[in-house]
Amino acid sequence: MGQYKNQAEAEAAGVYISKVKSYVKREGRLTKAQGRALEQFWPTMGIDYQPELLDLSTVFGRTAPVVLEIGFGMGKSLVEMAEAAPEQDFIGIEVHRPGVGACLAEAGERNLTNLRAMEHDAVEVLKNMIPDGSLSRLQLFFPDPWHKKRHHKRRIVQPEFAELVRQKLCIGGHFHMATDWEQYAEHMAEVMNAAQGYSNTAAEGDYVPRPDYRPITKFETRGQKLGHGVWDLIYERTK
Template sequence: MSTNTHTDIPAAAEGSEPGPAPDSPANPADSAADPTTTPPHIRSFVHRRSHITPGQKEALDRLMPLWALPYRATPLDLQRTFGRDAPTILEIGFGMGETTEAIAATRPGDNFLGVEVFNSGVGALLKRIEASGLQNIRIVQHDAVEVVRDMLAPQSLAGVHIYFPDPWPKARHHKRRLVQPPFIELLASRLAPGGYIHCATDWENYAQQMLAVLQGEPSLCNTCEGYAPRPEYRPQTKFETRGLRLGHGVWDLIFTRKN
């Protein structure tokens, strides 16, 4: 998922994959005037230059066949993908993979499917997988909206993590934010009953939008009154610690799929 530059998930600020043009429409209504075009969706990344280290490049070349899955417009068999039948958590925008690795290590009974577009982040997580010996992480390097729509069957997920997505702070860019009603509706349809969506952001305005969007999805229920305390499984990153020390806020939201 696209992410901001001051967390441990800096993919959107560092990636080099193609994304929408700066003035491209971000919702179907923007394309309504041209019935011959396919309405675009909000992409989980933007075009920005990236630096990839030799080690990350080597990991991409050597380890992608072991731990990454190609994008295909057909639902995954998750049991076959992970070699076992276990709850699967989708993480959108894992950045450099520090949080993904930490959570997967503390929750060995769960499977983690990470979606990221940027080579630097994918290479970094591949290196972490090899160094840690973790067996419960798989990667899809592709746009998150298309992965959820095409590769994940309804009610196939136990949870979704969206940590520090790109906040698009300027008001005119808010339509590009990932957490919008259509995408949350799609994500909710992929959750099994009782499954959860966990979002975190350090932008108060985005937190307010997330809360409104999640509360507006009728199939979801808030686990708290408003925002949630940071759960133990989500580690506090060094960037988050620094921000809190400087007086910046961090907001977590955890909603579950109704039975």
């Protein structure tokens, strides 16, 4: 950042500062089914990025608790959660286009009306499109752990991100993280325990049992058979 104290100050001076990305953009190849799903369902289930706040009641045609998931992969778990909770509305953000296509294909097949998808950088979406105090839950399941020490700065769970999430959650809303990397789980707990305006919902220690609403993925089941652990952390916005 050099002589500038923060990103906003640099931008005000007309200086571009490259941002550290918490993900790697992987285009991948769309299958024909994924391509068709994008064409067919994006007009009704997709949200295009634009730097202005969404009216969530207009997006879904009703007022209901909104759950936002960052990095939904191929979307299977997100679709299952949306189908199991028709009284809630779900927004999924993913930068991998084939994953977006797969999610829309499955959601469309199940005729879901309470799910919307976005293909964009999640931090920019949160900052520019999600109204403060509008989310009942934000989900971050199995983000890239960036396990090499020199890459730890790329981990999405950092103090600035925790504060951004807090602003977007309603009072009493939950920030739910899950990871299969113990060191990343420890990092998440360290960041969140120091963050203002949150309370850890764990009865003891830092971690909670997997809630029923979070489906177990094939990847997770395979890992459990190999003896790999999974750590869930849920923090409630208190102020």
